[in-house]
Amino acid sequence: MRWLLRKRNGEAFIRIGNKWKLGFVECNRTVVTSCRAVLLPRFGGPEVLELRDNAQVPDLKSNEVLVRARAVSVNPLDTRMRSGYGRSLFEPLLPLILGRDISGEVAALGGSVRSFSVGQEVFGALHPTALRGTYTDYAVLAEDELTSKPASISHVEASAIPFAALTAWRALRSTARIKNGQRVLVVGGGGAVGFSAIQLAVAAGCHVSTTCGGESVDRLLAAGAEQAVDYTTEDYEVAIKGYFDTVLDTIGVPETERIGINLLKRGGHYMTLQGEAASLTDRYGLAIGLPLATTALIKKQIQYRYSHGIEYWWTYMRADAEGLDEIGRLAKAGKLKIPVEKTFPITQVREAHEAKDKRLIQGKVVLDFDELKPTDHEPVQ
Numbered sequence: 001m002r003w004l005l006r007k008r009n010g011e012a013f014i015r016i017g018n019k020w021k022l023g024f025v026e027c028n029r030t031v032v033t034s035c036r037a038v039l040l041p042r043f044g045g046p047e048v049l050e051l052r053d054n055a056q057v058p059d060l061k062s063n064e065v066l067v068r069a070r071a072v073s074v075n076p077l078d079t080r081m082r083s084g085y086g087r088s089l090f091e092p093l094l095p096l097i098l099g100r101d102i103s104g105e106v107a108a109l110g111g112s113v114r115s116f117s118v119g120q121e122v123f124g125a126l127h128p129t130a131l132r133g134t135y136t137d138y139a140v141l142a143e144d145e146l147t148s149k150p151a152s153i154s155h156v157e158a159s160a161i162p163f164a165a166l167t168a169w170r171a172l173r174s175t176a177r178i179k180n181g182q183r184v185l186v187v188g189g190g191g192a193v194g195f196s197a198i199q200l201a202v203a204a205g206c207h208v209s210t211t212c213g214g215e216s217v218d219r220l221l222a223a224g225a226e227q228a229v230d231y232t233t234e235d236y237e238v239a240i241k242g243y244f245d246t247v248l249d250t251i252g253v254p255e256t257e258r259i260g261i262n263l264l265k266r267g268g269h270y271m272t273l274q275g276e277a278a279s280l281t282d283r284y285g286l287a288i289g290l291p292l293a294t295t296a297l298i299k300k301q302i303q304y305r306y307s308h309g310i311e312y313w314w315t316y317m318r319a320d321a322e323g324l325d326e327i328g329r330l331a332k333a334g335k336l337k338i339p340v341e342k343t344f345p346i347t348q349v350r351e352a353h354e355a356k357d358k359r360l361i362q363g364k365v366v367l368d369f370d371e372l373k374p375t376d377h378e379p380v381q
């Protein structure tokens with residue numbers, strides 16, 4: 001195990017950073033009772049984030065795993081939640097701990113967990129609505145939200161993968177059920193979800209086209225896309241030829257929805273990441289907003305089945321043990337990776353969020369629990 005344990009007067013102390021925290025040892029499992037965590041006490045800018053030393057670690061349920069974080073990534077969902085996205089659901093429950101992705105080591109196991117052992121390196125992601133996230137020395141995840149981390153990739157690299165890849169997995173594999181030989185269009189392939197979707201579709205034997213900014217064209221072609229159209233210089237409605245079995249739209253504005261649906265074969269699937277459930281519940285509250293969102297989705301599904309003969313979906317990340325295991329296998333084989341542009345130590349979480357808010361960093365940002373200063377990564381060739 002990579003953390004230190006010290007016993008004194010019958011009590012156990014675990015080293016976290018430069019401090020020793022009171023914990024206990026049970027059945028050869030080292031368990032910490034409090035640790036550092038980044039708390040969100042109220043919604044706002046990066047300045048509202050607070051790194052505290054005494055956040056409580058909850059008792060594990062039988063199916064849960066305590067993970068000693070080595071790296072966690074910063075997702076768009078994190079910065080949006082910090083700013084108030086999902087307010088109707090989360091505001092009564094403040095303070096929250098942000099973060100969904102994690103890579104680290106198993107520190108303790110719930111009684112029914114059989115897939116992992118203490119000290120094992122794992123990575124995974126929490127559900128979007130989890131209240132206690134991963135911006136903490138010790139995170140709690142369900143057994144099916146974790147898988148073994150490949151030894152061939154670092155914790156920083158691993159932490160960038162699961163939330164984005166599981167979002168793409170649910171759309172392509174669970175909803176559209178893509179098959180070998182089918183054609184897949186990814187609108188917005190330069191982001192983490194889009195890039196994951198390209199690699200998952202290629203691994204499934206699909207022919208992939210994508211749209212992206214000019215800086216991403218070479219990277220997406222290298223990942224296996226057969227066509228990468230720079231939307232800033234080309235009219236991709238004209239440049240992309242033929243029709244597709246599946247369209248995953250990571251942008252989700254009316255124009256991309258219109259084009260994506262018009263490029264689908266009859267019986268195809270259109271999926272967008274920009275569903276209206278959260279915005280409508282934030283505007284009208286859960287009691288009114290959720291039924292309104294359901295009605296809006298059903299209306300569009302009926303409309304497009306009638307007018308185009310296609311299936312229309314809002315897609316979100318969810319835990320999927322089968323998908324996460326496959327993601328781990330692809331990552332181990334070098335067939336699924338998400339480049340990390342910059343790492344920050346967890347103590348500089350405000351700076352990391354500010355850089356993403358101001359678009360100073362376009363690529364993936366990771367909070368490293370071992371780094372002492374920000375680190376720029378080599379550009380992906």
